[in-house]
Amino acid sequence: MEERIIIAGFGGQGVMAMGQLLTYAGMIEGKHVSWLPSYGPEMRGGTANCSVIVSSEPVGSPVVVNSTTAIVMNKPSLDKFEPSVNKGGRLFINSSLIEQKSKRDDIEVYYISANEIADELGNMRVANMVMLGAYLEATKTVDVESVLEGFTKVFGENRAHLIPINKEALERGAQAVREQMKANV
Template identity: 70%
Template structure:
Protein backbone atom coordinates (compact mmCIF):
# COMPACT_ATOMS: atom_id res chain seq x y z
CA UNK A 1 0.00 0.00 0.00
CA UNK A 2 1.34 3.37 -1.01
CA UNK A 3 -0.82 6.50 -0.78
CA UNK A 4 0.66 9.83 -1.85
CA UNK A 5 -1.89 12.52 -1.03
CA UNK A 6 -2.14 16.26 -1.60
CA UNK A 7 -4.73 18.11 0.49
CA UNK A 8 -5.27 21.77 -0.36
CA UNK A 9 -7.57 24.71 0.29
CA UNK A 10 -7.86 28.02 2.09
CA UNK A 11 -6.52 28.38 5.60
CA UNK A 12 -9.32 27.65 8.05
CA UNK A 13 -10.87 24.84 5.97
CA UNK A 14 -9.27 22.10 8.05
CA UNK A 15 -6.73 21.09 5.42
CA UNK A 16 -3.91 20.59 7.93
CA UNK A 17 -6.23 18.77 10.33
CA UNK A 18 -7.12 16.25 7.61
CA UNK A 19 -3.44 15.67 6.94
CA UNK A 20 -2.61 15.26 10.62
CA UNK A 21 -5.50 12.86 11.18
CA UNK A 22 -4.38 10.70 8.25
CA UNK A 23 -0.78 10.77 9.48
CA UNK A 24 -1.59 9.87 13.08
CA UNK A 25 -3.97 7.16 11.85
CA UNK A 26 -1.19 5.68 9.76
CA UNK A 27 1.04 5.59 12.84
CA UNK A 28 -1.73 3.90 14.84
CA UNK A 29 -1.87 1.24 12.11
CA UNK A 30 1.94 0.79 12.20
CA UNK A 31 2.45 2.20 8.72
CA UNK A 32 5.23 4.48 7.56
CA UNK A 33 3.96 8.04 7.31
CA UNK A 34 5.08 11.56 6.46
CA UNK A 35 3.27 14.90 6.68
CA UNK A 36 4.60 18.07 5.09
CA UNK A 37 2.56 21.26 5.61
CA UNK A 38 2.80 24.37 3.44
CA UNK A 39 1.15 27.67 4.34
CA UNK A 40 0.57 30.90 2.47
CA UNK A 41 1.61 34.15 4.16
CA UNK A 42 -1.86 34.78 5.67
CA UNK A 43 -3.08 33.14 8.88
CA UNK A 44 -6.69 32.42 7.82
CA UNK A 45 -8.09 32.67 4.33
CA UNK A 46 -4.68 32.26 2.67
CA UNK A 47 -3.66 29.14 0.81
CA UNK A 48 -2.70 26.02 2.70
CA UNK A 49 -1.79 22.53 1.57
CA UNK A 50 -0.06 19.47 2.88
CA UNK A 51 1.50 16.34 1.52
CA UNK A 52 0.70 13.07 3.27
CA UNK A 53 2.38 9.76 2.56
CA UNK A 54 1.12 6.48 4.00
CA UNK A 55 3.06 3.39 3.04
CA UNK A 56 3.97 -0.14 4.02
CA UNK A 57 7.48 0.64 2.79
CA UNK A 58 10.00 3.18 4.12
CA UNK A 59 9.42 6.73 2.84
CA UNK A 60 12.37 8.48 1.21
CA UNK A 61 11.08 12.06 1.08
CA UNK A 62 7.92 13.78 2.32
CA UNK A 63 7.27 15.67 -0.92
CA UNK A 64 4.42 14.50 -3.17
CA UNK A 65 4.95 15.27 -6.85
CA UNK A 66 2.90 12.37 -8.23
CA UNK A 67 -0.21 12.04 -6.08
CA UNK A 68 -2.31 8.90 -5.96
CA UNK A 69 -5.05 11.19 -4.62
CA UNK A 70 -5.71 14.91 -4.23
CA UNK A 71 -8.32 16.62 -2.08
CA UNK A 72 -9.10 20.17 -3.20
CA UNK A 73 -11.32 22.40 -1.10
CA UNK A 74 -11.23 25.56 -3.28
CA UNK A 75 -10.78 26.62 -6.91
CA UNK A 76 -7.15 27.83 -6.68
CA UNK A 77 -6.22 24.41 -5.28
CA UNK A 78 -7.97 22.62 -8.15
CA UNK A 79 -6.13 24.80 -10.66
CA UNK A 80 -2.79 24.17 -8.96
CA UNK A 81 -2.93 20.44 -8.11
CA UNK A 82 -5.18 18.74 -10.69
CA UNK A 83 -2.13 18.07 -12.88
CA UNK A 84 -0.25 16.36 -10.03
CA UNK A 85 -2.59 13.35 -9.80
CA UNK A 86 -1.19 10.27 -11.53
CA UNK A 87 -3.27 8.64 -14.28
CA UNK A 88 -5.71 6.29 -12.56
CA UNK A 89 -5.53 8.38 -9.38
CA UNK A 90 -8.39 10.02 -7.51
CA UNK A 91 -9.38 13.69 -7.29
CA UNK A 92 -11.85 14.85 -4.63
CA UNK A 93 -13.43 18.24 -5.34
CA UNK A 94 -15.44 20.35 -2.89
CA UNK A 95 -18.36 21.01 -5.22
CA UNK A 96 -19.97 23.37 -2.68
CA UNK A 97 -17.31 25.96 -3.52
CA UNK A 98 -15.97 24.80 -6.90
CA UNK A 99 -18.26 24.83 -9.91
CA UNK A 100 -15.47 24.12 -12.40
CA UNK A 101 -15.19 20.57 -13.73
CA UNK A 102 -11.98 18.58 -13.88
CA UNK A 103 -10.34 18.84 -17.29
CA UNK A 104 -8.84 15.33 -17.21
CA UNK A 105 -10.40 12.03 -18.22
CA UNK A 106 -7.58 9.73 -17.05
CA UNK A 107 -8.39 10.04 -13.31
CA UNK A 108 -11.39 9.25 -11.12
CA UNK A 109 -13.08 12.47 -10.01
CA UNK A 110 -15.53 12.82 -7.13
CA UNK A 111 -17.57 15.98 -6.63
CA UNK A 112 -18.56 16.16 -2.97
CA UNK A 113 -20.67 19.12 -1.71
CA UNK A 114 -18.93 19.08 1.67
CA UNK A 115 -19.98 22.54 2.88
CA UNK A 116 -23.63 21.83 2.08
CA UNK A 117 -23.47 18.44 3.82
CA UNK A 118 -21.76 19.93 6.89
CA UNK A 119 -24.48 22.59 7.09
CA UNK A 120 -27.10 19.81 6.87
CA UNK A 121 -25.43 18.29 9.94
CA UNK A 122 -25.73 21.63 11.72
CA UNK A 123 -22.02 22.45 11.92
CA UNK A 124 -20.17 24.13 9.03
CA UNK A 125 -16.83 23.41 10.71
CA UNK A 126 -17.03 19.67 9.92
CA UNK A 127 -16.84 20.13 6.13
CA UNK A 128 -13.29 18.78 6.17
CA UNK A 129 -14.45 15.65 8.00
CA UNK A 130 -17.20 15.10 5.43
CA UNK A 131 -14.51 15.20 2.75
CA UNK A 132 -12.27 12.91 4.78
CA UNK A 133 -15.13 10.41 5.06
CA UNK A 134 -15.58 10.39 1.27
CA UNK A 135 -11.82 10.02 0.79
CA UNK A 136 -11.58 7.09 3.21
CA UNK A 137 -14.57 5.31 1.68
CA UNK A 138 -12.91 5.25 -1.75
CA UNK A 139 -9.23 4.83 -0.85
CA UNK A 140 -9.21 2.77 2.36
CA UNK A 141 -5.95 4.60 3.17
CA UNK A 142 -6.61 4.09 6.89
CA UNK A 143 -9.52 2.83 8.97
CA UNK A 144 -12.22 5.19 10.25
CA UNK A 145 -11.65 3.80 13.77
CA UNK A 146 -8.03 4.96 13.52
CA UNK A 147 -9.19 8.45 12.51
CA UNK A 148 -11.46 8.60 15.55
CA UNK A 149 -8.61 7.50 17.82
CA UNK A 150 -6.24 9.99 16.18
CA UNK A 151 -8.81 12.77 16.70
CA UNK A 152 -8.01 12.77 20.42
CA UNK A 153 -4.28 13.04 19.72
CA UNK A 154 -4.61 15.84 17.17
CA UNK A 155 -7.20 17.93 19.01
CA UNK A 156 -6.63 16.87 22.63
CA UNK A 157 -8.94 15.38 25.21
CA UNK A 158 -10.61 18.75 25.83
CA UNK A 159 -12.11 18.55 22.31
CA UNK A 160 -13.30 14.95 22.66
CA UNK A 161 -16.88 16.21 23.11
CA UNK A 162 -16.74 17.09 19.38
CA UNK A 163 -16.09 13.46 18.43
CA UNK A 164 -19.78 12.53 17.84
CA UNK A 165 -20.44 15.31 15.27
CA UNK A 166 -17.14 14.54 13.54
CA UNK A 167 -18.02 10.83 13.39
CA UNK A 168 -21.38 11.75 11.81
CA UNK A 169 -19.53 13.92 9.29
CA UNK A 170 -17.22 11.02 8.34
CA UNK A 171 -20.27 8.77 7.87
CA UNK A 172 -22.05 11.41 5.78
CA UNK A 173 -19.06 11.81 3.47
CA UNK A 174 -18.74 8.06 3.05
CA UNK A 175 -22.43 7.63 2.25
CA UNK A 176 -22.37 10.25 -0.52
CA UNK A 177 -19.74 8.39 -2.57
CA UNK A 178 -20.88 4.79 -1.98
Protein backbone atom coordinates (compact mmCIF):
# COMPACT_ATOMS: atom_id res chain seq x y z
CA MET A 1 0.00 0.00 0.00
CA GLU A 2 1.33 3.41 -0.87
CA GLU A 3 -0.81 6.53 -0.88
CA ARG A 4 0.88 9.52 -2.51
CA ILE A 5 -1.28 12.54 -1.84
CA ILE A 6 -1.16 16.16 -2.90
CA ILE A 7 -3.22 18.60 -0.86
CA ALA A 8 -3.47 22.11 -2.26
CA GLY A 9 -5.32 25.37 -1.76
CA PHE A 10 -4.99 28.98 -0.70
CA GLY A 11 -2.70 29.80 2.19
CA GLY A 12 -5.03 29.86 5.22
CA GLN A 13 -7.34 27.07 4.07
CA GLY A 14 -5.56 24.65 6.35
CA VAL A 15 -4.03 22.44 3.68
CA MET A 16 -0.75 22.05 5.60
CA ALA A 17 -2.57 21.03 8.78
CA MET A 18 -4.74 18.58 6.84
CA GLY A 19 -1.59 16.92 5.54
CA GLN A 20 0.02 16.85 8.96
CA LEU A 21 -3.04 15.23 10.53
CA LEU A 22 -3.02 12.52 7.91
CA THR A 23 0.73 11.99 8.40
CA TYR A 24 0.39 11.84 12.16
CA ALA A 25 -2.43 9.34 11.90
CA GLY A 26 -0.34 7.16 9.60
CA MET A 27 2.54 7.24 12.05
CA ILE A 28 0.24 6.34 14.95
CA GLU A 29 -0.87 3.31 12.96
CA GLY A 30 2.75 2.24 12.45
CA LYS A 31 2.87 3.10 8.76
CA HIS A 32 5.79 4.78 7.00
CA VAL A 33 4.99 8.43 6.42
CA SER A 34 6.39 11.72 5.18
CA TRP A 35 5.04 15.25 4.82
CA LEU A 36 6.69 17.80 2.56
CA PRO A 37 5.36 21.34 2.20
CA SER A 38 5.79 23.83 -0.56
CA TYR A 39 7.53 26.78 1.05
CA GLY A 40 8.55 30.33 0.37
CA PRO A 41 6.79 33.49 -0.83
CA GLU A 42 4.10 31.48 -2.61
CA MET A 43 2.84 30.58 0.86
CA ARG A 44 1.98 34.19 1.65
CA GLY A 45 -1.62 34.32 0.50
CA GLY A 46 -0.95 32.41 -2.68
CA THR A 47 -1.36 28.69 -3.26
CA ALA A 48 0.07 26.29 -0.74
CA ASN A 49 0.46 22.58 -1.11
CA CYS A 50 1.96 19.62 0.62
CA SER A 51 2.96 16.13 -0.39
CA VAL A 52 1.96 13.35 1.97
CA ILE A 53 3.03 9.74 1.67
CA VAL A 54 1.48 6.96 3.74
CA SER A 55 3.01 3.61 2.92
CA SER A 56 3.57 0.09 4.15
CA GLU A 57 7.18 0.36 2.88
CA PRO A 58 9.90 2.90 3.81
CA VAL A 59 9.34 6.17 1.97
CA GLY A 60 11.70 6.83 -0.93
CA SER A 61 11.31 10.19 -2.59
CA PRO A 62 9.14 12.45 -0.40
CA VAL A 63 8.17 14.54 -3.42
CA VAL A 64 4.83 13.59 -4.92
CA VAL A 65 4.90 14.17 -8.67
CA ASN A 66 2.37 11.55 -9.72
CA SER A 67 -0.28 11.24 -7.05
CA THR A 68 -2.69 8.50 -6.06
CA THR A 69 -4.90 11.27 -4.68
CA ALA A 70 -5.17 15.02 -5.07
CA ILE A 71 -7.29 17.14 -2.73
CA VAL A 72 -7.85 20.59 -4.20
CA MET A 73 -9.38 23.41 -2.21
CA ASN A 74 -9.39 26.13 -4.90
CA LYS A 75 -9.43 26.61 -8.66
CA PRO A 76 -5.67 27.26 -9.24
CA SER A 77 -4.95 24.03 -7.36
CA LEU A 78 -7.34 22.09 -9.57
CA ASP A 79 -5.65 23.44 -12.70
CA LYS A 80 -2.21 22.62 -11.33
CA PHE A 81 -2.76 19.18 -9.83
CA GLU A 82 -5.61 17.57 -11.77
CA PRO A 83 -3.13 16.23 -14.36
CA SER A 84 -0.88 14.80 -11.64
CA VAL A 85 -3.36 12.15 -10.54
CA ASN A 86 -2.44 8.65 -11.69
CA LYS A 87 -4.93 6.73 -13.83
CA GLY A 88 -7.36 5.08 -11.42
CA GLY A 89 -6.54 7.61 -8.72
CA ARG A 90 -8.84 9.98 -6.87
CA LEU A 91 -9.52 13.67 -7.03
CA PHE A 92 -11.37 15.57 -4.28
CA ILE A 93 -12.70 18.93 -5.39
CA ASN A 94 -13.94 21.63 -3.02
CA SER A 95 -17.10 22.41 -5.01
CA SER A 96 -17.90 25.39 -2.76
CA LEU A 97 -15.10 27.34 -4.42
CA ILE A 98 -14.64 25.43 -7.68
CA GLU A 99 -17.55 25.47 -10.11
CA GLN A 100 -15.67 23.67 -12.83
CA LYS A 101 -15.97 19.90 -13.30
CA SER A 102 -13.00 17.61 -13.75
CA LYS A 103 -11.87 16.91 -17.31
CA ARG A 104 -10.58 13.49 -16.34
CA ASP A 105 -12.64 10.36 -17.01
CA ASP A 106 -9.99 7.86 -15.90
CA ILE A 107 -10.09 8.73 -12.20
CA GLU A 108 -12.66 8.85 -9.40
CA VAL A 109 -13.79 12.41 -8.75
CA TYR A 110 -15.59 13.60 -5.62
CA TYR A 111 -17.26 16.99 -5.34
CA ILE A 112 -17.49 18.13 -1.74
CA SER A 113 -19.08 21.46 -0.81
CA ALA A 114 -16.66 21.82 2.05
CA ASN A 115 -17.23 25.50 2.79
CA GLU A 116 -21.03 25.20 2.89
CA ILE A 117 -20.84 22.20 5.18
CA ALA A 118 -18.36 23.99 7.45
CA ASP A 119 -20.64 27.01 7.48
CA GLU A 120 -23.56 24.80 8.52
CA LEU A 121 -21.39 23.53 11.36
CA GLY A 122 -20.81 27.13 12.39
CA ASN A 123 -17.07 27.27 11.80
CA MET A 124 -15.69 28.06 8.35
CA ARG A 125 -12.25 26.93 9.46
CA VAL A 126 -13.22 23.25 9.51
CA ALA A 127 -13.70 23.11 5.72
CA ASN A 128 -10.36 21.32 5.51
CA MET A 129 -11.59 18.68 7.95
CA VAL A 130 -14.68 18.12 5.82
CA MET A 131 -12.38 17.41 2.86
CA LEU A 132 -10.20 15.15 5.00
CA GLY A 133 -13.27 13.24 6.20
CA ALA A 134 -14.32 12.75 2.60
CA TYR A 135 -10.87 11.50 1.68
CA LEU A 136 -10.75 9.03 4.58
CA GLU A 137 -14.20 7.66 3.79
CA ALA A 138 -13.26 7.02 0.17
CA THR A 139 -9.77 5.61 0.74
CA LYS A 140 -9.70 4.25 4.31
CA THR A 141 -5.99 5.18 4.36
CA VAL A 142 -6.12 5.66 8.14
CA ASP A 143 -8.81 5.52 10.81
CA VAL A 144 -10.68 8.67 11.82
CA GLU A 145 -9.74 7.79 15.43
CA SER A 146 -6.05 8.07 14.57
CA VAL A 147 -6.63 11.49 13.02
CA LEU A 148 -8.37 12.67 16.18
CA GLU A 149 -5.51 11.23 18.26
CA GLY A 150 -3.07 13.32 16.23
CA PHE A 151 -5.20 16.45 16.56
CA THR A 152 -3.60 17.91 19.68
CA LYS A 153 -0.14 17.02 18.34
CA VAL A 154 -0.71 19.23 15.33
CA PHE A 155 -2.76 22.00 16.91
CA GLY A 156 -1.55 21.88 20.51
CA GLU A 157 -3.25 20.81 23.74
CA ASN A 158 -5.00 24.18 24.06
CA ARG A 159 -7.08 23.35 20.96
CA ALA A 160 -8.41 20.10 22.44
CA HIS A 161 -11.84 21.73 22.95
CA LEU A 162 -12.17 21.95 19.17
CA ILE A 163 -12.01 18.18 18.74
CA PRO A 164 -15.83 17.68 18.77
CA ILE A 165 -16.55 20.12 15.93
CA ASN A 166 -13.64 18.72 13.94
CA LYS A 167 -14.93 15.22 14.50
CA GLU A 168 -18.28 16.34 13.21
CA ALA A 169 -16.65 17.92 10.18
CA LEU A 170 -14.84 14.67 9.38
CA GLU A 171 -18.16 12.82 9.67
CA ARG A 172 -20.01 15.31 7.41
CA GLY A 173 -17.29 14.92 4.78
CA ALA A 174 -17.61 11.16 4.98
CA GLN A 175 -21.37 11.48 4.66
CA ALA A 176 -20.98 13.61 1.53
CA VAL A 177 -18.87 10.88 -0.04
CA ARG A 178 -21.36 8.17 0.89
CA GLU A 179 -24.21 10.16 -0.67
CA GLN A 180 -22.22 10.73 -3.82
CA MET A 181 -21.34 7.03 -4.07
CA LYS A 182 -24.99 6.13 -3.68
CA ALA A 183 -25.97 8.60 -6.38
CA ASN A 184 -23.40 7.13 -8.74
CA VAL A 185 -24.64 3.56 -8.28
